[in-house]
Structure formats: C-alpha cells, structure tokens
Amino acid sequence: MTDIKTALDDLLNRQDLPLDAVLDRHFSPNYRQRTNGVWDDREGFRLHVQKLRELVASAEIEVLDEVSDGLNYADRHIVSATKRDGHQVVQEVYLFATRDPEGRFERVEEMTHMLDGAAEDRGLGTVK
DSSP states (O other): OOOHHHHHIIIIIOTTSOHHHHHHHHEEEEEEEEETTEEEEHHHHHHHHHHHHHHEEEEEEEEEEEEEETTEEEEEEEEEEEETTSOEEEEEEEEEEEEOTTSOEEEEEEEEEEEESOGGGTTTTTOO
16 A cells, blocks of 8 residues: 555655656556645646656655555645755645555545745645
C-alpha cells in the first residue's frame, strides 16, 4: 500500500525516475484528484507533477497525522519545498483518499494552506 510520503518523495525528490513509472507505481489508471476544489483526472495530475518537477528542486515531507483503514487513507502533512530559484514554499495539506485493490491512490481530495512562501506560490498545489 502506498502512502503520501513515499509517493511525494518519488514524485519530487526522485526526478531521476521516469514520471510515468512513478505514477504507475503510486496512482491508479483511473486516478482523480481534487485540490482546493479543482478536479483533475490522471492526465491533468501528470501535467501538474511535470510542472512541479520543473519548479521544485527538492522537498521535505513531514507527516503529522496518518490514518489507514482498509482502502481508505487520510493524513495531514507539511511539504517544505525548495524551488529551483532558491525560494522556499511551505504548505500544510489535509488529505483524504481511497486506494485501489493494488494499494495505489485512486482518488485524493485535499486542501492546502500555505504557511510560508511568496504570494505567487499560493497556486503551487494546482499549477500546470
């Protein structure tokens, strides 16, 4: 079963791994995500992560709370990202998810709250 820390680490810190291989490992082919009220299908999510990989040099993921019950998963985590331009962005994320029978995320619904960073980074959770 995947978890958000492992998935985000592979997506943002293991940029040597092909993006599609990382998506196949952690996200169902039918994946859908809603971030701050905006829905994306898997292709939209792929475009989002591709853009994040262009912007973010590295990220630290700190899981504050995490609950798993069968295929249901929830957590609260903080992402501290260092952008390629050297600026820092810190976001707190509240996440509720379901996983497919293989343990990959099938649906994620999350809300993000920026704790630190520039005003133009407020949309980092949905950037494409």
